[in-house]
Amino acid sequence: MWLLIRMSGRSHGVHLSKLRLTQPRMLWLEHRLTLSAALRRKKQLTGVKSGVHPTPRPLTSVLPCSPVRGLSVLPSHTSNSIARARTVTHTPVAFASSSAASTPTPAGSAKTQTGTEKEQTPTTVPLEDVKRILGLAHPERWTLAAAVGFLTVSSAVTMSAPFLLGKVIDTIYATGADTETMAASLTSLCIMLTGVFLCGGAANATRVYLMQISGQRIVRNLRTSVFSSILRQEVAFFDRNRTGELINRLSADTAVVGRSITDNLSDGLRAVAQAAAGVSMMFYVSPSLASFVLLIVPPVAVLAVGYGRYLRSISKRTQDALAQATQLAEERISNMRTVRAFGKELSEVNTYTQKADEVLSLARKEAVLRAGFFGVTGLSGNLMILSVLYKGGLLMASQHMTVGELSSFLMYTFWVGISIAGLSSFYSELMKGFGAGARLWELLDRKPEFPLNEGLVLPPDQLKGQLEFCDVSFAYPTRKEAPIFQNLSLLVPAGTIMAVVGSSGSGKSTLVSMLLRLYDPDAGIINIDGHDIRDLNPYWLRSHIGTVSQEPVLFSCSIRDNIAYGAGDPDAVTTEDIYRAARVANAYDFIQAFPKGFDTIVGEKGVLLSGGQKQRIAIARALLKNPKILLLDEATSALDAENEFLVQEALERLMEGRTVVIIAHRLSTIQNANAVAVLDQRRVAECGQHTELLSNRQGLFRKLMEKQAFLQEEQKRALC
Numbered sequence: 035m036w037l038l039i040r041m042s043g044r045s046h047g048v049h050l051s052k053l054r055l056t057q058p059r060m061l062w063l064e065h066r067l068t069l070s071a072a073l074r075r076k077k078q079l080t081g082v083k084s085g086v087h088p089t090p091r092p093l094t095s096v097l098p099c100s101p102v103r104g105l106s107v108l109p110s111h112t113s114n115s116i117a118r119a120r121t122v123t124h125t126p127v128a129f130a131s132s133s134a135a136s137t138p139t140p141a142g143s144a145k146t147q148t149g150t151e152k153e154q155t156p157t158t159v160p161l162e163d164v165k166r167i168l169g170l171a172h173p174e175r176w177t178l179a180a181a182v183g184f185l186t187v188s189s190a191v192t193m194s195a196p197f198l199l200g201k202v203i204d205t206i207y208a209t210g211a212d213t214e215t216m217a218a219s220l221t222s223l224c225i226m227l228t229g230v231f232l233c234g235g236a237a238n239a240t241r242v243y244l245m246q247i248s249g250q251r252i253v254r255n256l257r258t259s260v261f262s263s264i265l266r267q268e269v270a271f272f273d274r275n276r277t278g279e280l281i282n283r284l285s286a287d288t289a290v291v292g293r294s295i296t297d298n299l300s301d302g303l304r305a306v307a308q309a310a311a312g313v314s315m316m317f318y319v320s321p322s323l324a325s326f327v328l329l330i331v332p333p334v335a336v337l338a339v340g341y342g343r344y345l346r347s348i349s350k351r352t353q354d355a356l357a358q359a360t361q362l363a364e365e366r367i368s369n370m371r372t373v374r375a376f377g378k379e380l381s382e383v384n385t386y387t388q389k390a391d392e393v394l395s396l397a398r399k400e401a402v403l404r405a406g407f408f409g410v411t412g413l414s415g416n417l418m419i420l421s422v423l424y425k426g427g428l429l430m431a432s433q434h435m436t437v438g439e440l441s442s443f444l445m446y447t448f449w450v451g452i453s454i455a456g457l458s459s460f461y462s463e464l465m466k467g468f469g470a471g472a473r474l475w476e477l478l479d480r481k482p483e484f485p486l487n488e489g490l491v492l493p494p495d496q497l498k499g500q501l502e503f504c505d506v507s508f509a510y511p512t513r514k515e516a517p518i519f520q521n522l523s524l525l526v527p528a529g530t531i532m533a534v535v536g537s538s539g540s541g542k543s544t545l546v547s548m549l550l551r552l553y554d555p556d557a558g559i560i561n562i563d564g565h566d567i568r569d570l571n572p573y574w575l576r577s578h579i580g581t582v583s584q585e586p587v588l589f590s591c592s593i594r595d596n597i598a599y600g601a602g603d604p605d606a607v608t609t610e611d612i613y614r615a616a617r618v619a620n621a622y623d624f625i626q627a628f629p630k631g632f633d634t635i636v637g638e639k640g641v642l643l644s645g646g647q648k649q650r651i652a653i654a655r656a657l658l659k660n661p662k663i664l665l666l667d668e669a670t671s672a673l674d675a676e677n678e679f680l681v682q683e684a685l686e687r688l689m690e691g692r693t694v695v696i697i698a699h700r701l702s703t704i705q706n707a708n709a710v711a712v713l714d715q716r717r718v719a720e721c722g723q724h725t726e727l728l729s730n731r732q733g734l735f736r737k738l739m740e741k742q743a744f745l746q747e748e749q750k751r752a753l754c
């Protein structure tokens with residue numbers, strides 16, 4: 035009897051620990067679930083129909099190469115890739131203000147918030163979503179079917195245990211039997227039961243293993259598809275969606291979906307089977323006691339469900355506050371250098387403490403509710419068992435029940451209680467799975483605004499590299515109200531060097547982004563060798579364009595792999611090719627000076643390189659690509675004199691025989707250009723040879739140069 039009471043206590047313990055497990059992570063997921071409701075509502079409002087999503091193309095078909103061969107999709111790596119997909123040039127860090135975490139996104143934005151949106155947990159799920167989520171399990175159907183088979187065996191054992199244990203107790207208490215007969219029947223019963231329990235244990239272990247394995251395989255496939263889908267999106271998509279949000283979909287949402295169709299489904303099936311079997315056995319053992327108990331269950335269950343809902347809503351608010359604190363911490367830690375440079379450590383700690391205090395005050399309320407919830411459910415469970423004992427005791431006294439039957443009955447009561455508790459968490463977990471699934475379908479179904487690998491492919495020898503902007507007008511999709519170009523025209527003849535200058539914000543980098551077809555013009559045409567850039571295959575086009583930016587991005591892998599990244603097929607690149615490119619880029623000597631030479635790991639987790647060293651590796655990477663068109667975005671402006679010389683020398687070698695667009699402030703870079711274009715007032719205000727432009731005293735270029743010379747003088751004087 036005591037054992038049963040302990041078990042009953044544990045039943046609540048199991049439930050408690052389940053809830054405890056869910057608190058830090060699951061409650062967050064609950065919040066994420068509510069976002070899907072908003073997205074679905076938005077879809078309904080905008081009349082977007084959710085259709086069957088096309089099978090995403092394999093990752094290899096959309097990516098030219100992987101920086102580290104054979105590397106699986108790891109969170110840090112994916113986070114890098116997604117963050118890098120956003121920009122081609124490095125920009126200084128600007129923090130989102132704390133309120134910005136929950137402010138609405140720009141018009142037309144599809145961005146979802148991790149902030150404080152008030153959403154309702156969906157209570158109904160479209161049949162299509164159900165089909166789709168089950169469709170994910172289709173490749174694993176045989177493994178899952180086997181797991182369900184083992185589940186049936188283990189559940190049958192579990193549910194027959196109380197009955198058989200009752201028989202053991204009755205054998206012990208059997209009246210009239212001599213000790214020897216009792217011992218013999220007890221031994222054979224216990225041996226038989228040990229065998230049954232061993233089978234049950236083995237079946238349960240196999241079920242857990244099969245469920246875990248198939249769940250992980252489903253998650254792996256889903257993650258690969260989602261990652262592939264994210265990387266296929268146009269750059270404007272990354273302007274609208276936060277990297278953290280996309281990473282969450284990739285890591286957390288996929289895991290929730292995977293769990294909901296494996297572990298959760300199996301737990302749910304087990305709970306249903308056990309509850310049904312438990313109730314049947316209760317009626318079989320004692321119909322009158324079963325009817326009495328089942329009268330008590332409904333009001334207790336209603337109370338528990340209502341209380342649980344209230345608890346969930348307060349947990350969600352706690353989680354919202356936690357999400358804001360986490361976002362702040364994430365941003366500050368990843369931009370620690372900026373925080374340190376401004377000496378803001380203490381004020382950042384204070385800001386974080388305020389956020390943490392908000393979490394604490396909500397968590398305090400939640401703790402009170404949680405304590406009450408578990409107190410009440412524990413109490414009601416124990417009261418129920420007490421009432422079973424009371425009524426059962428009376429039935430025993432009137433010879434309507436044996437001690438073994440009462441024991442069996444109590445055990446079944448316990449199992450039914452556990453199963454009902456399991457069913458309620460099964461439902462909420464299932465809803466979380468559908469919520470996470472809806473967010474993933476949205477991402478998987480999203481068609482990029484322009485294709486990645488479709489369109490005209492010219493034979494390599496036909497590409498000359500003439501670039502032409504014809505009456506181009508453009509505004510960034512997230513800032514349609516602020517046009518960057520209006521009827522801009524510019525011609526860069528094949529094999530020439532065009533320097534682009536202009537004041538800060540005049541659109542120089544935008545020009546480069548448009549040549550890479552990261553954005554399409556709103557009006558006008560960009561031609562390459564007379565072909566509208568929109569007719570050309572973007573993948574092919576980019577394979578003929580090399581870029582070196584002010585702060586080039588290197589991936590967290592070896593220098594060798596970073597340089598090989600530039601080649602169309604990194605596997606075909608020989609060590610000699612890499613060394614040659616590094617020599618031409620003036621990078622060979624400093625790379626070999628590292629203890630591990632070209633195998634030195636760079637990036638966040640590896641050796642930190644200087645700006646000039648990064649530039650030269652980026653130049654080697656671009657050299658390996660051997661592009662027809664080269665786009666240099668202020669490639670030397672942030673370097674000291676020595677580095678500038680080395681990089682400049684490398685760049686001159688790189689520029690030979692190619693069409694080059696250089697964004698440059700420095701006169702030294704401009705002097706080598708065949709022509710200079712000055713951007714002003716959303717168009718090309720002046721264009722010509724640099725000496726010609728300089729000779730025009732009233733010209734914009736001359737003014738820009740004079741201003742720059744003046745500023746440099748001032749800087750020198752200040753330094754002196």
Ligand SMILES: Nc1ncnc2c1ncn2[C@@H]1O[C@H](COP(=O)(O)OP(=O)(O)OP(=O)(O)O)[C@@H](O)[C@H]1O
Pocket residue numbers: 273510512513518536537538539540541542543544545
């Ligand atoms: N992804 C983007 N989304 C929205 N607006 C952007 C985006 N990138 C740049 N802008 C805006 O477009 C304008 C032109 O930016 P761009 O970076 O092309 O100028 P720039 O001439 O290269 O400036 P700088 O010399 O300071 O680098 C700026 O006002 C900038 O705020």
